[in-house]
Structure formats: structure tokens, C-alpha cells
Amino acid sequence: MKRRNFVGLTGLAAGALFLPSFPSLGGALVDPARLLEPGADTAQKKRLADAGLNAAKAAGASYADVRIGRYLNQSVFTREKQVQGIASTESYGVGVRVIANGTWGFASTNTVTEAGIAKAAQLAVQIAKANSKVQKEKVQLAPQAGFGEVSWKAPIQQNAFEVPIKDKVDLLLGVNAKALDLGVSFVNSILSQVNEQKYFASTDGSYIDQDIHRIYPSFNVTAIDRASGKFRSRQALSSPVGMGYEYLTPKAADKVAGPTGSDVVGYKYSYDMLEDVAAAAKQVKQKLTAKSVVPGKYDLVLDPHHLGLTIHESVGHPLELDRVLGYEANYAGTSFATLEWKAKGLPYGSKVVNIVADKTQPGTLGAVGYDDEGVKTKRWDLIKEGRLVDYEKIRDQAHMVGQKESDGCCYSQSWQDVQFQRMPNVSLQPGKAKLSVDELVSKVDKGIYIAGNGSFSIDQQRFNFQFGGQVFYAIEKGKITEMLEDVAYQANTQEFWNSCAATCDESDFRFFGAFNDGKGQPSQSSAVSHGSATTRFNGVNVINTARKIG
Incomplete structure (x- = not known):
């Protein structure tokens, strides 16, 4: 099978697997160094959130919450011996949700100033009041006591955004090289990272600052029987996790073998990408002749x-x-x-x-x-x-x-x-x-x-x-x-x-x-x-x- 035909047949499936998982609004492409810059401090975010809460109450809201969000994403794409792309994005803005006249209203803005957030809050109340004209039943919220000023951080050991891109590229190209050395026809790999920096404030009295991290390494290998044109593929047996780059430092205690005779290896809280791609290369060739x-x-x-x-x-x-x-x-x-x-x-x-x-x-x-x-x-x-x-x-x-x-x-x-x-x-x-x-x-x-x-x-x-x-x-x-x-x-x-x-x-x-x-x-x-x-x-x-x- 010619490479051109293979790419044509499998491009849609591969594209679905390897699309970066950025928020639907899309973030602005930024220099990777920007992803390491600190965002606003909690005192500043509290002042901004209070501007939204106060504006919502003044406009007639019986309840309001403000979410200030900074969303960072990075994905590295490779295929065989080449880097296909590196994308780093940042998105920053505010969403305001209110209840007015027993009805929900919502508005958002990327003008992250006290005036900008207050304007969004006023718009949210206007939307709620307009919606209330057709609302049949009033919103009933389960009671929730305010937590005051609190924070939560994902217990990561190594921030993936702090790892040099070269190290990530070297890892993925090493995975590809391992698969090619073991005789597969094609291989592509990806590493995606997400950091959600979220601040929540509500009229219940909560001011919650959270720092959330996710990481997802994956690959796809394909073997071809060139005589028949038959091909078989196998994706990584990794899982995306709520961890940092430490997930890619394999630990022997995390390795779990499948049943004897299966050549399947599972992983708990770390992942050996090289070991998995070696198993995939063996299995994908076996699939060509499997019953x-x-x-x-x-x-x-x-x-x-x-x-x-x-x-x-x-x-x-x-x-x-x-x-x-x-x-x-x-x-x-x-x-x-x-x-x-x-x-x-x-x-x-x-x-x-x-x-x-x-x-x-x-x-x-x-x-x-x-x-x-x-x-x-x-x-x-x-x-x-x-x-x-x-x-x-x-x-x-x-x-x-x-x-x-x-x-x-x-x-x-x-x-x-x-x-x-x-x-x-x-x-x-x-x-x-x-x-x-x-x-x-x-x-x-x-x-x-x-x-x-x-x-x-x-x-x-x-x-x-x-x-x-x-x-x-x-x-x-x-x-x-x-x-x-x-x-x-x-x-x-x-x-x-x-x-x-x-x-x-x-x-x-x-x-x-x-x-x-x-x-x-x-x-x-x-x-x-x-x-x-x-x-x-x-x-x-x-x-x-x-x-x-x-």
C-alpha cells in the first residue's frame, strides 16, 4: 500500500484522535514562556469578583456567582521522525451567572476589569428578567453555606508546563523511533497538557481559588502487509490523568500485567510510554495474521x-x-x-x-x-x-x-x-x-x-x-x-x-x-x-x- 493511499484512508480517524483538546472558544496562540507567567493574585481576583456580585445584586439578582478563569493548553504532535506541530494557547475571561425573578441568566466577558465584569453582571440580570417572562417554575437551589476564602491545588509533583519543549519532543520522537525499529509502518504521537486556573465567588459567601492540571500522552502505531494491502493499528493504553509530568516517570510498583499469554501491560499512577509502544509494535504485527x-x-x-x-x-x-x-x-x-x-x-x-x-x-x-x-x-x-x-x-x-x-x-x-x-x-x-x-x-x-x-x-x-x-x-x-x-x-x-x-x-x-x-x-x-x-x-x-x- 502506498503511503498516500494509507494517509487518505486513515486521516479522518487519526485526526479525531490527535486533535488538541482546547476549550471550544479557542485560546490565543502564545509563546510557551507565557504559560509560566503568574496570573492575577487572589486579592485582585476577589476585588474583581466583588464588582460583579455587587453589580448583580444592585440590578435585582437574588443570587449571583462569578467565575474568573485562565485556561492554559499545550500540545506537541509528532509523526515518525518529524515534529508536526506545537501549539500553546491561553484564554482568560469571566463568566457571571445570576438568578433574577426566579430565573437563570448568564453573560461573559474577556474585559477583565471591575467595570467590564460589572457590565457583564448587569447583562446577565437583564437576560434573567427577560427569560422569567416564559419561565413556568422558579429555580430552586439546594442550600449551600459559603466557605469564605479557600483554595485547592492539584497535588502535582512536576508542572508539565515547566518541562522544556525539547524534552517533550525528545520523548515523543524516542517513542516513534522505538516503534519504527520494531518494524511498524507508521507511528504518530502526542502529548497534551491542560492547566485551569479558576476563581469562584458567590453571594453565598465563597471565594474559592483552584489550580487544576491534566496531562495526556498517546500514540497510534500501524503495521501494513504490503503484499495484500491489509493494515492494523493499535492506540496507546495510556490514560489521561489529573497529574503533572511525573505521570511520565514510570515506577515499577505501578505496572500491572494482564493475563499470562496476553502481552498486555497496564499502569496505575505512572505510565511507561516506551514499554507500551514496544508492546503495541509486537501486537499490531500479530493482528495482521490473527484469527x-x-x-x-x-x-x-x-x-x-x-x-x-x-x-x-x-x-x-x-x-x-x-x-x-x-x-x-x-x-x-x-x-x-x-x-x-x-x-x-x-x-x-x-x-x-x-x-x-x-x-x-x-x-x-x-x-x-x-x-x-x-x-x-x-x-x-x-x-x-x-x-x-x-x-x-x-x-x-x-x-x-x-x-x-x-x-x-x-x-x-x-x-x-x-x-x-x-x-x-x-x-x-x-x-x-x-x-x-x-x-x-x-x-x-x-x-x-x-x-x-x-x-x-x-x-x-x-x-x-x-x-x-x-x-x-x-x-x-x-x-x-x-x-x-x-x-x-x-x-x-x-x-x-x-x-x-x-x-x-x-x-x-x-x-x-x-x-x-x-x-x-x-x-x-x-x-x-x-x-x-x-x-x-x-x-x-x-x-x-x-x-x-x-
Whole structure:
């Protein structure tokens, strides 16, 4: 296959993977040194926020909050032996949200002065009063005591923005060189970093300063059989995390092996990019000659880096309360898990299934001290022993399910976008009894082990779905036997989670991350982590994705 044809065939998919995850408004391109300059100090931000709060109250707001945000992004792109691009951006501005006449109003500005913010606050109140003419029910906020002046910083060890670009380029080109030396045909790699410097103030009496960091290393390798033109690819088994550059300093204690015979390696709180690309180079060549799966019922053993996406789509999204109530339908619709469905006590999964929401876990993408409406973050149960016990909700939703407090999962991707309910970290809890991955596999007579996330689809109520992966291995009589290809599994959410038979213990627990989770209209993007240990699901329908229908 000629390179030109290969690029034409795969350009769209590769482009989707490697687009930088900058806020929707786009930041201004800046010199990388600018990303290290300090922003406004807290005293200055408090004066600016008070100008907005006072203007909102004077204009008739019964409640107001001000978010001053500085959003820094940097991505380095490489392909084979070349650097394809380096982008550093900064975005700085203020969003003001108010309630007037029982109705929300919002306005934003990049004129970060007391006069500019006051003007935005006045506009927000005007918008709220205009909206109130068609508002049927007044906004009801769950009570929230003010925290005074507080701060929260991500517990990073090394600020990724302080690492010289040359070091990042050398790392990525070293990854590419490793893959090429091992015989792959093409390789590209990327390193993206995000720093959100956010200041929140409200008429409740909170002044909250937060410093949030995220980092995402990734690559894609492709091997080609030039005689047939057949090609196969494998993406990195990394996860984006809420950490600094220390994530790219691998530690032996963080390494977790997949089942014997699979050549899969997982990582906890650090990531060995060179080790992963070496495994990918080996696996991608094996995929060229791997046996195509025979459709049928199989027991599935799902690696955390794969299962995280299934959790995200079949648990995280359908338990967002705005989807449940029908207020949100963008990005795959509403939810089957209605209040009536919950009231009937219908099982969401087997008794093995315990799923929690948690925005306090260090190193995760969703970890912050306070959400974007000034609520202290927490952990709470969503599914307990297979039963749905709660949803994900924010201040103006709590009363809709008879509750008196927010879950602290409100978020906005930038200063110019209004904050709304977003998914927290949602994780399947590991088993309490000691159980290794090999022991889990040993109980499978006919099955498939799946690692990495691939293409997927899910219906408009988050019920019927299909998921693929990156690498697949046959399990026969308790042993990994050979690599498979063309694997995807189909199920509905309730059927799938009811087939959950066992999950490994805490020693295998790892996080998968979604760096760009889309929701809303206009669309916003957020980042969220999903933890699990390797887990077995019995009797799941597997299809062959290469077979033609009819």
C-alpha cells in the first residue's frame, strides 16, 4: 500500500484522535514562556469578583456567582521522525451567572476589569428578567453555606508546563523511533497538557481559588502487509490523568500485567510510554495474521482500560439527572434509568456491581476541591449490590428527587460557557476477596480477553450498545490461547451488568480516562476518569465486525 493511499484512508480517524483538546472558544496562540507567567493574585481576583456580585445584586439578582478563569493548553504532535506541530494557547475571561425573578441568566466577558465584569453582571440580570417572562417554575437551589476564602491545588509533583519543549519532543520522537525499529509502518504521537486556573465567588459567601492540571500522552502505531494491502493499528493504553509530568516517570510498583499469554501491560499512577509502544509494535504485527472471531456467546474478561469506556457510556451518562428527567438529549439522548424505573427496584446489575461517583480521588481527571458552583466535592453511591440508589445532580436539581444537597458535579469548560451538570468520576469497585487476573481467567471455559477501547455505539436511551477494543485474545479452558480480530460485543445495559460475575481485587484497580467528554448544546467538553479492576461478564453476545450482512 502506498503511503498516500494509507494517509487518505486513515486521516479522518487519526485526526479525531490527535486533535488538541482546547476549550471550544479557542485560546490565543502564545509563546510557551507565557504559560509560566503568574496570573492575577487572589486579592485582585476577589476585588474583581466583588464588582460583579455587587453589580448583580444592585440590578435585582437574588443570587449571583462569578467565575474568573485562565485556561492554559499545550500540545506537541509528532509523526515518525518529524515534529508536526506545537501549539500553546491561553484564554482568560469571566463568566457571571445570576438568578433574577426566579430565573437563570448568564453573560461573559474577556474585559477583565471591575467595570467590564460589572457590565457583564448587569447583562446577565437583564437576560434573567427577560427569560422569567416564559419561565413556568422558579429555580430552586439546594442550600449551600459559603466557605469564605479557600483554595485547592492539584497535588502535582512536576508542572508539565515547566518541562522544556525539547524534552517533550525528545520523548515523543524516542517513542516513534522505538516503534519504527520494531518494524511498524507508521507511528504518530502526542502529548497534551491542560492547566485551569479558576476563581469562584458567590453571594453565598465563597471565594474559592483552584489550580487544576491534566496531562495526556498517546500514540497510534500501524503495521501494513504490503503484499495484500491489509493494515492494523493499535492506540496507546495510556490514560489521561489529573497529574503533572511525573505521570511520565514510570515506577515499577505501578505496572500491572494482564493475563499470562496476553502481552498486555497496564499502569496505575505512572505510565511507561516506551514499554507500551514496544508492546503495541509486537501486537499490531500479530493482528495482521490473527484469527477472525467466530460469532457467538462468550464469557468476556475486560481490562480496566477497556471497561472504563463501557462504564462511561452505560452508567455515567444514563445516571446524569438532566438526562433522566429529559432536560438533556444531546450526545446520545436521554436515559432508560428513569425515576419510575428506579422506584420499581429493577436490578441495574448483579450483586457484584457496586459503582460509586467520586470527585475527590487524587490523580483523576474529575478531582477538584469544589465544583463550578462552589459545592465541596464528595463521594457517593450510584449502584449498590446491583441496585440503582442515586443519580448525579447539582444545586438546582436536588429538589427534583427530594434531596437537599448538590453532589458537587457542576462544570463549565471555560469562562465564556455557563456551568451545568456534568459526569463525575464513576467507578466499579474492586472485589473484596483476593482475586488475580489469571485466577479470573482460569474460571473461563470459552471466552475473550479485551484490552483498550475501540469504536462503540449506543442508542438514544443509553440502553442497547455495541463496543469494540484494541486487542483481543481467545480464552480456552482457563488459558489465553491466541490473538483474535474483528471482535465487538452487543448487549443492553441491564443485561450486561447483570452478567457481571466477578471482579479482581484492589491490587488490579486502575483508572481509564475520557479527556473530551461532550455534552450540551452549545457543546461543551469535560474530562472524567473511570476506575475498575479486570472484570468477568458471562454469556455476552459477540459479533464479527468484518462479516458482511446478507
